[in-house]
Amino acid sequence: MTVHFNKLLNLFGNMFDERRQSRQSQDYSVSNDVLDTLSDIIEGGIEKLNKIIVTNLLLVLLKAKKELDEAIDKENPVEESDINRLPYLQAIIKETFQMHPAVPLLLPCQKDRSIWNNLNSFIPERFLGSEINVKGKDFGLIPFGAGRRICPRLLLANQMLHLILGYLINCFDWELEGEISPNDMNMKEKYGIAVQMVEPLLAILILV
Numbered sequence: 001m002t003v004h005f006n007k008l009l010n011l012f013g014n015m016f017d018e019r020r021q022s023r024q025s026q027d028y029s030v031s032n033d034v035l036d037t038l039s040d041i042i043e044g045g046i047e048k049l050n051k052i053i054v055t056n057l058l059l060v061l062l063k064a065k066k067e068l069d070e071a072i073d074k075e076n077p078v079e080e081s082d083i084n085r086l087p088y089l090q091a092i093i094k095e096t097f098q099m100h101p102a103v104p105l106l107l108p109c110q111k112d113r114s115i116w117n118n119l120n121s122f123i124p125e126r127f128l129g130s131e132i133n134v135k136g137k138d139f140g141l142i143p144f145g146a147g148r149r150i151c152p153r154l155l156l157a158n159q160m161l162h163l164i165l166g167y168l169i170n171c172f173d174w175e176l177e178g179e180i181s182p183n184d185m186n187m188k189e190k191y192g193i194a195v196q197m198v199e200p201l202l203a204i205l206i207l208v
């Protein structure tokens, strides 16, 4: 398995190098696809992105698309009954909750380094084959809280996240909104009752 992943990472690494090389040429026209966007961010120096992070991000997206392709027909929305057959999508949502909890101030246990390794890396695989869920029993992952004050709409909200994210990945490709320069993309969060992006992300979708 690791060998296959390494091959894919190498492939993505080569694509990334080729793209960055062709961006040097004068007649290169920017396409604002995912590679251009990530390269722009790196060159803009806004985020601490590098080749390793970019290739791993591409791998996560590819695996999610592949899982959706196999589990449901392309261009079809994800149904409630599909969610159990989409462990990688579930893992992506758990990992996103772990990295960017929506109600961060209530949830200090999630950043406990004695529970999680590589806290700053996005690694959905850590949840594959694991029994950890968001229902308030595993204190390393409690995006909906725990105990008597646990979010009463946990099940509804969690299901909706899977349906919406699965649909967005399965039915569309994504580009940054034309007039926004990728250099202006700001991934910083601001804290309030719920976490928000400092600047909301503007993206346009393309039918696949």
Ligand code: HEM
Residues within 6 Å of the ligand: 102, 103, 106, 143, 144, 145, 146, 148, 149, 150, 151, 152, 153, 154, 156, 157, 158, 161
């Ligand atoms: C991704 C979506 C959501 C997240 C991450 C989330 C997270 C949370 C968290 C962390 C708490 C505090 C738990 C505590 O104090 O320990 C909470 C409370 C609450 N949530 Fe949610 N929630 C979400 C969606 C929703 C939705 C869709 C509803 C209603 C339709 C809802 C209704 C409530 C209510 C009423 C409380 C207060 C419960 C109480 O204090 O007894 N939440 N939520």
